[in-house]
Amino acid sequence: MTKPSPPPARAFALAPTRGPVFGRALCAMVTPFTGSGGLDLDGAQLLADRLVSAGCDGLVLSGTTGESPTTSDTEKADLVRAVREAVGERASIVAGVGTFDTRHTLELASDAEKAGADGVLVVGPYYSLPPQDALEAYFRDVADACGLPVMLYDIPGRTGVRIEPDTLIRLAEHPRIVAVKDCSADFLGAHKVLARTALAYYAGCDEHNLALYAVGAAGYVSTVANVAPERMRAVLDAFDAGDTAEAARLQRGTAELVESMMASGLPGAVTAKALLGDLGLPAGPVRPPLRPAGRDTLAGLRAAHERLTA
Template sequence: MFKGSIVALVTPMTENGDVDYSSLQDLVEFHIKSGTDAIVAVGTTGESATLPMEEHIHVVRKTVEYAAGRIKVISGSGANSTDEAIELSQASAEVGADGLLSVVPYYNKPQQRGMIAHFEKVADACELPLLLYNVPGRTVADMLPETTAVLARHPNIVGIKDATGDLERLEALKRVLPGDFILLSGDDPSGCEFMLRGGHGVISVTANVVPSMMAQLCKAALSGSREQAEQIDTPLQALHHALFIEPNPVMPKWALYRMGLIPSPVLRLPMVEPELDSQNTIEAVLHDIGVIS
């Protein structure tokens, strides 16, 4: 259903901070031509935290429109309010999304039982396939494998994006989850090994910048070709890391700007453009891998 190279797409913006829909359309075309398997619209990398709900859903709507059935679109529909997550999920279904990515509620620090109650209520309210998203580095709360296993019993909950970067966590998930439950990495540096150990793909920040290489990497890893996958991934490790030297999506937007794929690196406050040292670092990496001259 959802596997391979799935881009966590940036939301391009104009100099005054409005969503740049023309550039968004160009990015969708870029990914379709580059072999990306699916798009996550308005996830963390798409600045979901600073897009009001109406605008959030409009970006999903336009992404679906631009994709025109040629690539699956997964809507970032998580929230730390269960009612808001339900509203986002239902609205995403109405505008044609193929699936949902719903993050563990942030700031609230819910108990494991609270996570179960939250996600079951969201999944009950919308028939789209739902991917759980565990990213304790941002949410503080960590959804344990045993909790994921309970949620996997729900027919609408089909997989998880695990952004812990812990390969032992993958092994723990595999022990308690059914074989058809989708396991996606949310950590680019360990994504290759995650797939070689039985994961089904990566929801990738790096794919914003080098979608063709990430698509090739995922195909090699998912086919079990360790040597080929590592040959692709090894030179990408510097990029994986450089894209996170400042909080996401600061660096991928700067990289796309320097590559000429978006006309502006503008982010919504409180995020701002990267420091000069960070700009120099990412540009050196982009030069080394041959995407800027």
């Protein structure tokens, strides 16, 4: 009996790629506060100008590192206006607007647009744990109502819900959903979305910057760039210049500081602000319930930073 032939392989057409719509090297900027805990707009302008002058193509405001859960709606809009004034058109501004309440998210998106943002970062609704169909409807509602391009923020470790690759692929059909900040640590899922969509993919975990860039990501949204913007960008510059060995060397060189800032048991907002303050740069305290880094932690951060930037 003749053995049946296997079915023919299904054709798989790669989607066209989209350029880095917000730039390649983006910093998830801290939100500077005064010593008494108020919003430090002068400090935000100084820090934003320094980051852009040091090579950041864009700034993501009021994200996780920007302590968005503890800043008011007014503070978020004021921050966008102040940073826009400081950097002008030298860099893109993406404003974090995602919440666990669709109505509130829509209000923040409208505020960000009026304040001068170039795009909005929309995290999945946290705490309520919506299923994928509800999650998709949430993002579509925001994109429908907002006049700005949307960057989806997939960070299941904080929200409790993954934006599944198939959901991202469907959402990519929306004309205003143009980018993803990926903190899923799912390389296979990222490859699938990169192959099937034109979404601009941004690494949201600094240890993945080069790996995702090498397979077609647009760049990164980096917390470590708050304190080492030139070093983080140098990885992408080397890769673009065709020196992949140098890009790999530079990426490996960031590992100690990335680990110290992002895997020490403290949020990146805490470690970034500790280092910025130690460097004499605007940062100020974190807002409760976060607490400042201790002396020993700061000493370790300082040592790792000095070794990277020496």
